[in-house]
Amino acid sequence: MAHLSKGIDITLLQELSGNSTEFVLEMLRMYLTQLPEAMSELEENLTDNNYKRISEIAHRIKPNFAYIGMPETTELMQKLERLGRDQAGDPEIKTIINNLGGVISNTLLEIHNVIENLH
Amino acid sequence: MTIIAQQQILMGKAYITSIYIIEDDLIYGRILQKNIESNGNYDVTLFQTGIDYLSALNSTPDIVSIDCNLPDLSGLELLQKTLEFNDEIPCIMLSGQEDINMVVQCYRNGARDYIVKNTTAPQDLLASILKFTKIVTQKKELEDLKSQIINRVRYQTLLGESNSILSVIRLLQKVEKTEMMVLITGESGTGKEVVAKSIHVNSRRYKESYVTVNMAAIPVDLIESELFGHEKGAFTGADSRRIGKFEEANFGSIFLDEIGEMDLLLQTKLLRVLQEKTITRVGSNKEIKLNVRVIAATNKDLLKMVKEGKFREDLYYRLQGFLIHLPPLRDRGNDVLILANHFLKSFDLDNKVIAFHSISNAAIQKLLAHNWPGNVRELKNVVERSTIIADEVEIQDDDIIIH
Numbered sequence: 001m002a003h004l005s006k007g008i009d010i011t012l013l014q015e016l017s018g019n020s021t022e023f024v025l026e027m028l029r030m031y032l033t034q035l036p037e038a039m040s041e042l043e044e045n046l047t048d049n050n051y052k053r054i055s056e057i058a059h060r061i062k063p064n065f066a067y068i069g070m071p072e073t074t075e076l077m078q079k080l081e082r083l084g085r086d087q088a089g090d091p092e093i094k095t096i097i098n099n100l101g102g103v104i105s106n107t108l109l110e111i112h113n114v115i116e117n118l119h
Numbered sequence: 120m121t122i123i124a125q126q127q128i129l130m131g132k133a134y135i136t137s138i139y140i141i142e143d144d145l146i147y148g149r150i151l152q153k154n155i156e157s158n159g160n161y162d163v164t165l166f167q168t169g170i171d172y173l174s175a176l177n178s179t180p181d182i183v184s185i186d187c188n189l190p191d192l193s194g195l196e197l198l199q200k201t202l203e204f205n206d207e208i209p210c211i212m213l214s215g216q217e218d219i220n221m222v223v224q225c226y227r228n229g230a231r232d233y234i235v236k237n238t239t240a241p242q243d244l245l246a247s248i249l250k251f252t253k254i255v256t257q258k259k260e261l262e263d264l265k266s267q268i269i270n271r272v273r274y275q276t277l278l279g280e281s282n283s284i285l286s287v288i289r290l291l292q293k294v295e296k297t298e299m300m301v302l303i304t305g306e307s308g309t310g311k312e313v314v315a316k317s318i319h320v321n322s323r324r325y326k327e328s329y330v331t332v333n334m335a336a337i338p339v340d341l342i343e344s345e346l347f348g349h350e351k352g353a354f355t356g357a358d359s360r361r362i363g364k365f366e367e368a369n370f371g372s373i374f375l376d377e378i379g380e381m382d383l384l385l386q387t388k389l390l391r392v393l394q395e396k397t398i399t400r401v402g403s404n405k406e407i408k409l410n411v412r413v414i415a416a417t418n419k420d421l422l423k424m425v426k427e428g429k430f431r432e433d434l435y436y437r438l439q440g441f442l443i444h445l446p447p448l449r450d451r452g453n454d455v456l457i458l459a460n461h462f463l464k465s466f467d468l469d470n471k472v473i474a475f476h477s478i479s480n481a482a483i484q485k486l487l488a489h490n491w492p493g494n495v496r497e498l499k500n501v502v503e504r505s506t507i508i509a510d511e512v513e514i515q516d517d518d519i520i521i522h
């Protein structure tokens with residue numbers, strides 16, 4: 001995925017906070033806890049074939065990726081939201097969630113790096 | 120005082136706008152919250168569920184931002200409940216997608232704005248909030264003005280932060296609750312009449328009559344009858360019984376303005392009224408008991424008049440139960456700006472203008488440089504005239520015409 005090679009980009013977060021490092025750090029730490037939680041929720045609901053809930057989770061988390069320079073993941077979540085809403089159990093749902101696991105693992109590593117650099 | 124500080128006085132109170140954001144995603148909610156807090160005088164509270172928000176709605180937010188897709192209640196339900204609670208709260212809806220049906224439903228149900236959650240959403244939400252903040256702030260200003268006008272008469276001219284006016288206000292607060300006779304002194308236009316009314320309005324007698332008599336405005340030969348009343352046939356032209364001002368004010372307060380204009384004979388009669396708390400109508404021998412609080416005012420130096428034999432010494436000391444001296448406006452520093460701002464807003468309010476006037480820095484300097492011989496009354500006239508002369512909403516120094 002394109003964003004993985006580019007790394008995360010916190011420019012938008014900085015702009016929105018008026019260049020407050022304190023706020024950026026607070027947000028990045030929030031990503032560190034919220035992203036794994038969302039990922040676990042998606043995986044659990046995939047096991048339960050609860051596609052409606054998958055759609056709701058995707059809807060909830062989709063804007064967050066755009067603020068760390070990952071608009072492609074936002075688009076991916078939009079697709080997951082749409083597929084989940086249909087509740088037909090489209091096989092692509094499983095593919096997207098599995099891919100997302102890798103994306104999130106890498107993103108968490110990058111966030112850790114950015115946090116270290118900001119300190 | 121700096122120009123910025125002067126402008127702050129003119130702008131009046133800084134209002135904090137209370138914003139409630141209902142957003143289930145903590146990261147997104149915090150981004151929205153931070154962006155708003157960084158851009159103005161806002162108190163932003165974030166709720167992650169509709170239930171939490173509804174339980175806090177009683178504290179009445181100024182503006183609400185509602186996510187259309189919440190886990191517990193729908194955005195439309197929250198919109199409806201918010202407007203049922205208070206239909207004046209501007210509600211801004213946020214949604215993950217531009218669903219035309221949802222947009223129409225939101226607006227139909229009373230939403231004031233609809234924002235799609237894309238990367239510009241924080242700025243879009245901020246822009247929307249700024250728009251509604253203006254309305255909310257103006258409403259708060261109007262409410263403040265109304266309460267000032269309705270509840271506290273003294274604030275009409277006793278607005279200010281100078282030590283001299285704060286001392287007066289402290290004295291007033293002490294004397295208002297007593298039954299003491301009060302003498303108000305001060306130059307013409309300093310607000311003696313307003314202070315007198317304030318004493319009455321804030322006293323235990325506030326539900327009873329408040330009667331004003333301007334001693335300088337009544338012909339000498341009529342003044343006794345005017346104050347104490349007369350019986351039918353008491354003098355030529357007295358074809359019916361008439362109640363005097365003191366009787367009219369019974370159980371309430373009487374304000375004797377320009378007491379220094381009273382002639383010596385009447386001063387003797389007034390002294391007797393004050394001592395004996397009774398009056399006798401002209402043409403009658405019957406004494407009528409009175410329960411009147413007397414408030415008097417003068418712009419003259421009564422002590423000097425006493426020394427010159429123009430004012431009775433015993434009456435002077437009787438009247439001076441409690442002395443309040445109103446400072447001239449030239450000694451009140453930046454109170455000029457506070458009062459100018461107050462008169463400007465009151466005038467705009469009375470005239471239902473579309474946009475409130477403001478005062479330019481040059482005009483501020485002109486107002487501060489003048490020594491205001493006509494005091495608050497003169498300032499009020501100058502400010503009101505400037506609003507008529509001004510071509511723009513910002514009053515320029517040329518619009519301030521001082522004679």
